[in-house]
Amino acid sequence: MSSSTWILLAATGDPEQTGAAWSPYLVGALIGVLSWFTFLISNKPLGASSAYARVSGMIGKAIAPRHTMSLKYFQDNKPKVDWEVMLVVGVIVGAVIAAWTGNELVARWVPPMWEERFGGAIAPRLIVAFVGGALMAVGARLAGGCTSGHGISGAMQLSVSSWIALIGFFVGGMITAMLLFNT
Amino acid sequence: MSEAQQDMPPLTDTNKTRQLLWGLLFGIIFGFLLQKGGVAKYHVLIGVLLLRDFTVIKVMLSAILVGMIGIFALQRAGMVKLHLKPTRYLANSVGGIIFGIGFALAAYCPGTGAAALGQGNLDALGVVAGMIIGSFLFAEMSGWIGRNVNPIGERGELTWPQLLHLPTLPVTIAFATIILSVLISLKVAER
Numbered sequence: 001m002s003s004s005t006w007i008l009l010a011a012t013g014d015p016e017q018t019g020a021a022w023s024p025y026l027v028g029a030l031i032g033v034l035s036w037f038t039f040l041i042s043n044k045p046l047g048a049s050s051a052y053a054r055v056s057g058m059i060g061k062a063i064a065p066r067h068t069m070s071l072k073y074f075q076d077n078k079p080k081v082d083w084e085v086m087l088v089v090g091v092i093v094g095a096v097i098a099a100w101t102g103n104e105l106v107a108r109w110v111p112p113m114w115e116e117r118f119g120g121a122i123a124p125r126l127i128v129a130f131v132g133g134a135l136m137a138v139g140a141r142l143a144g145g146c147t148s149g150h151g152i153s154g155a156m157q158l159s160v161s162s163w164i165a166l167i168g169f170f171v172g173g174m175i176t177a178m179l180l181f182n183t
Numbered sequence: 184m185s186e187a188q189q190d191m192p193p194l195t196d197t198n199k200t201r202q203l204l205w206g207l208l209f210g211i212i213f214g215f216l217l218q219k220g221g222v223a224k225y226h227v228l229i230g231v232l233l234l235r236d237f238t239v240i241k242v243m244l245s246a247i248l249v250g251m252i253g254i255f256a257l258q259r260a261g262m263v264k265l266h267l268k269p270t271r272y273l274a275n276s277v278g279g280i281i282f283g284i285g286f287a288l289a290a291y292c293p294g295t296g297a298a299a300l301g302q303g304n305l306d307a308l309g310v311v312a313g314m315i316i317g318s319f320l321f322a323e324m325s326g327w328i329g330r331n332v333n334p335i336g337e338r339g340e341l342t343w344p345q346l347l348h349l350p351t352l353p354v355t356i357a358f359a360t361i362i363l364s365v366l367i368s369l370k371v372a373e374r
Contacts, residue, residue, distance in 0.1 A: 016224060031246040040192065041194060043192055046213060072329055088210060089297075090210020094214025098219045109305045112225075126308075130310070132287070133314040135281055138317050138320055143277075143281075144268035144278070157251070165275045167276075
């Protein structure tokens with residue numbers, strides 16, 4: 001297995017040089033169909049960000065149980081392994097399978113586009129990724145969801161909240177990305 | 184238990200353990216699709232924010248279009264219930280913008296970040312750690328936000344048909360037409 005891994009890695013196209021392996025229209029349509037089944041079978045929309053909040057609550061509960069459970073958010077959303085946590089774990093597994101079968105599996109700390117602009121050092125990239133993650137978590141909890149929960153699932157249900165949040169995602173994101181990369 | 188079951192659409196699996204496994208299975212399919220769609224990649228995700236690469240738009244709008252048609256058909260047939268996040272004008276917009284700033288810094292969003300990690304973009308570990316700490320920071324503020332931010336422009340569960348006082352079907356058709364037009368324009372513009 002390890003030798004085949006090596007061959008796969010060695011033979012790959014670099015995923016950061018290529019775009020979508022499958023038609024993005026087809027992939028989007030299939031995600032739409034997947035949503036039908038999550039509604040039908042699990043009575044739930046696709047959504048990713050709340051999984052991180054559950055894990056956060058579980059860690060908090062292990063370290064400072066009384067304080068963690070005094071917080072309103074964790075009283076309303078009990079820290080536990082739930083459907084969304086399993087979904088996000090599944091996403092990691094599914095992406096491994098997709099990258100493996102598509103010869104796009106890598107092990108890399110700094111994406112080439114970042115490296116070209118900010119250099120190849122790992123620490124700055126990780127710090128910015130961490131700060132970005134923290135802001136996304138605060139923003140998603142405040143808005144009520146992320147790119148999946150609002151951007152796809154909420155938007156398809158014609159929820160007003162989701163279209164407002166989705167516009168916010170792109171407004172905040174485009175301004176920040178252009179400040180970072182357009183010089 | 185029986186009351187909870189009555190509240191559920193007909194095909195919902197009520198077994199809790201099996202439901203977790205369904206979550207895992209749906210996640211595997213979702214992650215597989217995200218990676219194949221190219222949206223686990225740094226340059227594709229930053230590319231959309233710089234208006235250089237429209238892969239993300241194609242994936243999202245196609246998902247919204249197909250999902251919307253199916254969900255409203257199934258809802259009409261009484262087979263699914265909608266799950267709407269409350270509309271709160273201030274929280275949705277400010278939260279959305281904060282999320283967007285974080286998204287540009289991270290490049291991976293919560294779902295695509297998990298997919299990026301699976302693909303081997305290890306910088307996504309920084310995003311995952313940030314998401315976990317950020318969630319706790321939000322929880323620290325959640326009481327105050329609940330009292331002071333959420334009530335501003337609070338409208339509860341609200342859909343476009345409700346807001347516009349129009350029946351669901353024509354609004355769905357209008358959204359489908361607009362989304363389809365954007366998708367076709369993108370396709371034509373690339374030629």
